[in-house]
Amino acid sequence: MYPEYMHESLQLVDQTRQKRFELERSGKPVFPPMSADEREDVLKKFHPDYKKESRRLIHIGPNKGEEITTEVADILESHSRIKPELFDLDKPDYETDILIIGGGGAGCAAAIIAMQNGAKSVISTKLRIGDANSMMSQGGMQAAVTPQDSPTRHYLDALGGGHFDNKPDLVRALTEDGPEVVEWLEELGVVWDKNPDGSMYVLHGGGTSRKRMHSCRDYTGAVIMRTLMDEVRNHPDQITVLEFMPTVELILDNKGRCAGGVIYNMETEEYFTVKAKATIITTGGYGRLHIRGFDTTNHYGATGDGLVLAYRAGAKLLYMDSVQYHPTGAVFPEQIAGFLITEKIRGAGGQPLNKFGELFVFPREPRDVESAAFIRECLERKNGLQTPSGRWGVWLDSPLIEIIQGSGYLNKNFPAMVRQFIRYNIDITKEPMLVYPSLHYQNGGVEINDKCETNIPGLYVAGEASGGVHGRNRLMGNSVLDYNVFGRRAGKYAAEYIKSVNLGKLKLNHITAYENEMKKAKIRTDRIAPVLLPSYTPEEVRKRQLTAHYEGTLR
């Protein structure tokens, strides 16, 4: 239930609704979309990335001398969890064709395709298989399927959304493989939303010029992820899943090829070595680093671990200066602050409004532009509302959707959202939601080509951990597509690569070399990475943990 002081503003939202509905029905944009210059202006002034302190110089490694996101520079300029001399690499604990690091969507897709191409794999995952951002995507997956759409149009939309910084070969792979991914997932048993004639039910997302958002109600990621997981578990002889056993370092061979990794059993606290002819990093993003102090939509394990492993081994990162804030994170009630409110709400006609119940931005600008416009409306124009705990927010008018699409539409198509709010006595079919940008996605990552290869032979990266596909801003629905397209590609090309690989002597020398580089650069820190888990232990508790020894955030 909203506090009383918001009721007046809620009434204004009610009062303007009919007029805004008529505007929506007119077929014209409900608010003028921004020009290129307007977009640039609002981004420069209000997007968190453009604040000076949001970036800093990195002093070591392949991207030395570049300005990157401060929190990422911090985890890269950190010590390893391991001492290389303690490992006997001649006797690996596990041997396999492909080590897959991360059990989310990209990892599972890679394992399935690798298996179909004759390769066995080990999936090392920090939490349970499927505990990943892939599970949480609500709104949908882009793919150009309708007759009025085309993969090349999708290409242009993605490029424009990414400010034309995207790597063209990657965007082509993303958009051209899209329709096949829809088909592949359906063959595996994903239940897509469809029209009665069997055609795909599609909606708009921010920055799309054609409706191409395919969904499974608002449990899209959950349906896809559970299907992929189930398929992985149907092949225990080919795919070994190691849960609560994250990879904490890569292993290279004497020729500099990636040859597996060191994994850490978080429960028994043992370390093990995995020898693999190829390695695929599918560790996802970094929302749990709480960049710029933002709340996040991300799952518990999203701590950017893959970036650290790859960077220490010499892999180059791309667009590590760019962070995605999802325009519509919940801000009220406090218990769900930061939670994702799917963009599909705006795809179905939901409108962002200020406290006067007025539109102030086109509802479906690309995410960074939309977010910056929300921040401007709150912080500069002071036309947002503040919650009792001091958070800013603007309204997201969901009841309007019931008028546009028909009564009952929200319950049928947004069960997760309805459920999320009804727990706190807010009925989103009758009342709007209060939203503000929330830390959502790692736009950059390890640089790859369209085969998911990195500059280290035998090291592949797919999904959110990679960089280049989305340029400096990802559009809605392109990450679900990304982890499927590139997860599949990584599985395929890694399986091909291993056929001709004979590994030499395994080494961890790069860890020692990296430590030396840190020393030389005079980086003095007690930071340890990969971070593995965020810490939510209160200071008060920590002060009393007199005999506890922390390695980073873990005891």
Place this chain on the structure above:
Amino acid sequence: MMAKKKKAAPKRAKTARTKKEKAEPKADPKQMVTVYIMGKLHKVPADATIMGAIEYAGYLIKRGAGCREGFCGACATVYRLPGDYKIYTGLACTTLVQEGMWLSQLPVIPAQKPVYDIEKLEPNVTAFQKLYPEIFRCVACNTCTKACPQSLEVMDYIQAAIRGDIEKVMDLSFDCLSCGLCAIRCPAEIVHYNVGLLGRRLYGRYLSRKSPDLEQRLKEVKHRKFDKEYKEFMAMKRDELKKRYYARDTEGTKGE
């Protein structure tokens, strides 16, 4: 009237903020409740979720947290309330604490997951008979439905599976998070969430109507219909691409 509000709202929030910065721990001590985490007494903020309370109390969660937003089902929790004999179930990430709550998370739900080849199953009752014969022991007690933190009609989809009504299994189990609370409470030892997942996969694979547009598009991609335009776009300079991008038309929300 609105003008008044304009000034009032930020003021109110400012005081809340400064309070928050000064006070430690964060919440007002008046708004605390007593809970028993695995039997041990802790004072936690009254408005905390169970997950927030566990972390507030000083536990570092390894098993028992995933998405933290109600999608992954990692945080199945059982609890009792004072003066009440019942066992309640919920997700730690979305359930609020209550005074006197006695709670424990379930780190993992032991459950079998039969291995199968989806290509070799038929979309009818035989699939369930083969993989989950125990569902026919369902006594229709409805305990599973009562245990479901998503308020799904769990028993109804098990009954639908018994009848071989796959569409119904798919529809009723669609929002299932596989938290396993149904399975842990079931007197017939059914693993409901795996039955639902099988039903959904069978529906998607065999019963969902195929999209003619999709078939057409796949043919076009296969015959490299878009090659030429891709090459053209990929060769374009940034300015040229920008022009094309901002000049492109947009389909209406309602569609044609």
